[in-house]
Every structure is written in C-alpha cells, then in structure tokens.
Amino acid sequence: MRFLLRRLGFFVLTLWAAITLNFFIPRMMPGDPVSAMKARLSHGGHVVDVEQLRAMLQQFGFDPGKNIAQQYVEYLRNMVTGHWGVSIGGTLGAPVTKLIGQALPWTLGLVGVTTLLAFLLGTFVGIIAGWRRGGFLDSVLPPMFVVTSALPYFWVALLLIVLFANGPHALLPNDNNYDIGLTPAFTGPFIVNVLKHAVLPAATILITAIGGWILTMRNNMITTLGEDYVRMARAKGLSNRRVMMGYAARNAFLPNLSGFAMSLGFVIAGTILVEYVFNYPGLGHMFYSATISTDYPLLQALFLLVTLAVLICVLLCDFAVFLLDPRARAKG
Amino acid sequence: MTTLLVDPNVATNELPARRRGGLWRAVRGNRKAMVGAGLFLLFCLLAAFPHLFVPWQHGDPRDIGDIPLLHPSAAHWLGTTGLGQDVYAELIYSTRESLIIALVAGFGATILSVLIGVSAAYLGGVADDVLSALTDIFLVLPTFPLIIVLATFAGKGNLVVVIVVLVVTGWSYGARQMRAQGLSLRNRDFLTSAKVRGERRSYIIVMEMLPTMSSLIVANFLGAALYSVLTAAGLQFLGLGDPSSLSWGTMLYWAQNQGALASGFPAWALAPGLAVAALGVSFALLNYAFDEISNPALRPIRRSRVKRAHS
Helix, strand or coil: CHHHHHHHHHHHHHHHHHHHHHHHHHHHCCCCHHHHHHHHHHHHCCCCCHHHHHHHHHHCCCCCCCCHHHHHHHHHHHHHCCCCCECCCCCCCCEHHHHHHHHHHHHHHHHHHHHHHHHHHHHHHHHHHHHCCCCHHHHHHHHHHHHHHCCCHHHHHHHHHHHHCCCCCCCCCCCCCCCCCCCCCCCHHHHHHHHHHHHHHHHHHHHHHHHHHHHHHHHHHHHHHCCHHHHHHHHCCCCHHHHHHHHHHHHHHHHHHHHHHHHHHHHHHHHHHHHHHHCCCCHHHHHHHHHHCCCHHHHHHHHHHHHHHHHHHHHHHHHHHHHHCHHHHHHC | CHHHHCCHHHHHCCCCCCCHHHHHHHHHHCHHHHHHHHHHHHHHHHHHCHHHHCCCCCCCCCCCCCCCCCCCCCCCCCCECCCCCEHHHHHHHHHHHHHHHHHHHHHHHHHHHHHHHHHHHHHCHHHHHHHHHHHHHHHHCCHHHHHHHHHHHCCCCCHHHHHHHHHHHHCHHHHHHHHHHHHHHCCCHHHHHHHHCCCCHHHHHHHHHHHHCHHHHHHHHHHHHHHHHHHHHHHHHCCCCCCCCCCHHHHHHHHHHCCCCCCCCHHHHHHHHHHHHHHHHHHHHHHHHHHHHHCHHHCCCHHHHHHHHHC
16 A cells, blocks of 8 residues: 555656646746747737736736745646646637647547557567567567667658658558548548548557567566576476466566556657657647747646656556556555 | 666676676677667768768858759769758768767766766665655656757757757666666675775765676666657757757758658658668667677577578
8 A cells, every 4th residue: 555655646746846847947938928928929910918918928827926936826726726728829819728628539549549559569579579589589579679669750750651641642641630621420431531540650659669668578578587486387387378478478567567657758759749740630749839839838738738647657557566566565 | 768678677687797808799799789889880980070971062061052952863862952952961961960969968868867876876765765756757757848848948959958958858767777776786795895994985986886887877878879869850850959950850850841751852851860760770779789798698599690600
C-alpha cells in the first residue's frame, strides 16, 4: 500500500510542477504580454483595444495589478477546476477545452492505438528473439532495429509520402483525417476513408517506435534467461512455452513496462512531428499551430493535458507492476 | 525511445574495461561499433573540412543561386532549392552545426546527469530524495512540448538557446542510471578504504567512483547525443530554430516550406533527413555496441561469426 501511496504522491507533485512551470514560463520571459499580444493581434487589420485584451488576459490569469502569489493561487484553482481560458490564436475566443475536445479523439485513436500496438508487438518479437538466441530473428533484428530506432520521425513520414502518397496516382492520401467534403458518420465508406488516412501516420509511428521495444525486450530476456529460476524451471521439465512465457518473459517484461511509461515523452514528440507532416488534425498538430500563432492559453492547456496523460500512464504502469510483481507488493 | 537501449539492469552488472588495448580490440571486433565509428568519423571530417567535399563551392552555400528548382544532375548532385542554392553543398556545410549541437548538448547533458546522479547516490538521505524526485519529474515531464513552449516564449532559438534547452531536458534518463550504478558502488571496499584514508568527498567521487563508471558514462553520452540530434532536427524542422542557420533541420524546414515534396523534388526534401538519420544511426550503433562490449551476454552468438569467416 505504501508503494501505491508514494506513486500517488509523485503524481500530484509532478502535476503541480507542470502547472507551476506553465505559470512561471510566460512571466519570466522578457516583454509585457499585453503589448506583445496587441501588436500581434492588430497585425491582420482588426485592431483590438487594450481593455478587451486586458479582460481576455485576466480570464487567463494575467493581471499585472495583482501580486504574484495571489495570481498563482488563482491560476492553480482555475487549472484544477477546468477553467482553462479561451484561445487567442487563429481560433480567437473559442474555449480551449472545446478545441481540445475536438482534437483529442483523433490523437487517441491514431497515436494511442499505434503506440500500444508497437509496444505489444515489439515486446512479443523481443521475447521470441531473446528466447531463440542465435536464431534467425536474433541475428537479423538487432542491427536492423538499432537503425530504425535512430531514424527521425519526420523523415520516415516524408519517405513514406514519397513512396506511397506522392503524385497524381497516389496510393494513399497524405494529409487530413478524412477527405474534405465527407460528413462524419458511422457508415462503411467513411470509416474506410478514415482508416486510409491513418495508414501512413500510423506506419510512421510503428516503424520508429517498435525497434526500441524489440531491443530492450530481447536484452532483458537474455539477462533473465541466465537466472537460476529459469534453469530450475527447465530442470523441472516444464514445457518450453511455459518456461518462456511464465518464467523468463514475465520477469523480463517488468523493466519494459516501466520503460513504456518513461518513453511516452518521446511518443509525444513524435506525435507533434508526425501530425505536422501529415496535417492530421489531432493534438500534436494543434500544438504546432498554437506555437505558430503564439496562442498561450491553448499552448499551456495542451502542455498540461499532455503531462496529465503521461502521468496517468505512469500510474497505470505502476499499478500493473504492482499486480505482476510480488516483490513490489512485498516491499510496499 | 532510443535512449532506452541502455538498460539499467544491464548497466549495473557490467565490468569496466581493464586495459585500453582491450577496449580497442573489443571495438575492432564488433561490426556494429566499426560501422558506427566509421560513420561518425566521416561526419567529423565533413564538419571540419567541408570545402574538401565541395571544392567547387566558393562563398556561402546559402547565397541565392542562379537557377532555382533544378533536378539532380552532374552539376548539382542533389538539385537546387527554390532559391537556387545547391542542395549538396548546403548539406555538406550543414554538418558542422548539427554535429556541434549533438556533441555539445550530449556532453552537457552527460555532465549534468553524472553530477546529479552520482551526488544523489553518494550523499544519500534527504539530498538523495530531493535529487531523485527532481530526476523523476524531469523524466516524466513531456520535454518536446516543453521545449516548444520555451522556444515560443523565448523567441526563435539561436544555437545557444537550442543547446541549453536540450541539456536541460536531456539529462534525467542518464541521471537515473548514474544513481543506480552509484548506489551499487557505495558499499564497495575500495570506497570504504578511501574514506578511511581520510580522502575528501570530492576526491572520492571524481577519482575513485567516476573511473569505474566510465563505460556507463560513454553510453550515456552517446544516448544524449542521439537525443540531441533528433530533437534539434525536429525543432528546426518545425521552424523553431534560427531560420537563417546552416543545419540539416533548417534545410528541412525550408524544403517543407517551399513545398519540395509536393512539387516533385524528393532529393531536396529527403537528403537532409537522411543525414540526420545517418548521424543518429552512428550514435545508436556505437551505443548498442558498447552495451554488447560491456555485457558479453548480449553479443551475437558464435554462429554468425562462423558464417562470416566462411563468406
């Protein structure tokens, strides 16, 4: 129980750190947000008056008149209660929560599913490669996946576009989540269209992500196979499959599971780049456009959300380790 | 992702290389290490003497050229950009900045992770708790979005900003490994004897502990350098670097901006990315090979060597 409580404490602490970073970064940067924003917003012809801006910034927690501790407390309260302010970028005035709500399902569907798939598939291949030491998989895979795991996401994306989605007779579409003009509905053609648009981004994530899992799992497997309990399982005459899955893989999987939670940061970096290249209207793409239009509230809300997502995954992995590993339970 | 290649469990039960000759022989005998080292050496040459590889290039490769949008030919091996710059010359000259970012940021991140990880392990107690919590927080915070947020507020980053940001966000994984390794060393006899001799703490850490951790430190540096190459290229590709700098990421940014792919110039759009990938691969191969050298269990099994001898 203590183990879980400690992890929960870590969850709260990190979330607090993220919110605090969010609060202080714009305030530490040089320049006054009101004038900077006025210059930017008045750029396109429509002039925004200072009072309007001030009101907008106030909603977002910027109030130069108040002292910083008071602002900070208010900001914390707003973040926790879901008052994340309104967008001040290209989608002026739209509530940030609504914008995120529109993009979230696409990213979850594309990146969430692909990442999980890469992890499970990679782990499985790694188990087999490590088990059949010196076999075909074991001699071919490691060098190959060292290479794929070092490829930049966006380059793989560009390469796939060149190969499959370039020119007038392209095999697959290279942007958006579905053809423009289609109305979203749960019909066969629409779902096929969505899947078609997801193939290349998903392949990009899969290609770059799977190598790391195969390699770490293979190495863990090899280390575990040298343990005495594996030898004992063999000596007891257990079936190969039983030794492989129940004795070696089960233990080798644990470090991989904690590694999975830690790697989500890389997944997010990949998401931003992949969605940018494929113009896929998910959170990553939104992050990019918020950067370009210096949409602070949206940017901060996205950062918070992403941190929250990673933390929840870390917590889930901790629970899983707790369930799978009797040693963690005994310690706790 | 690739920094995960160095498995903490593997790292803790390795033995340091005893003789320099032994390490060199191990590198020589490892095909992955040789390929990685060869690639790395090539990039060093490109960075140091770019003019040797493009002798016909006079002046800045960024200067606007005569004929824009040429397809690859004998005169322009990789074609020209929308502004008539020769893609091949730009590619060669860009090596320097990309390599500098990788090495400096990798070096900085490694130093930071050694400092924090080893101090946490050696000091123990409250200091350890605080430093470990800090490490874990940095490990979990999504760094790429954080970098983007920072770069947005700080204005478009020049080289120094990019490197500082990479160091600040890239140290945590290494620090965790350093701490684990440091903890396993803590109660060894040679450290106790140093303590009994009355050596200072700083002496014990620097002269007694660090040398035994050298292979982990090297692995860490390679991982951090790989992270820096990929992240810096990604940042510049998104337009968050200095758009007038000469680097692969910036080349990619302009290629993307001027629609290189859509208008049918795959060489222009893909070549800089291939260079990033090749540099990344060289670090990853070296890293993986070091893992194999320090942990013999991971080495390819003899069968492949027999096959190689016959072929």
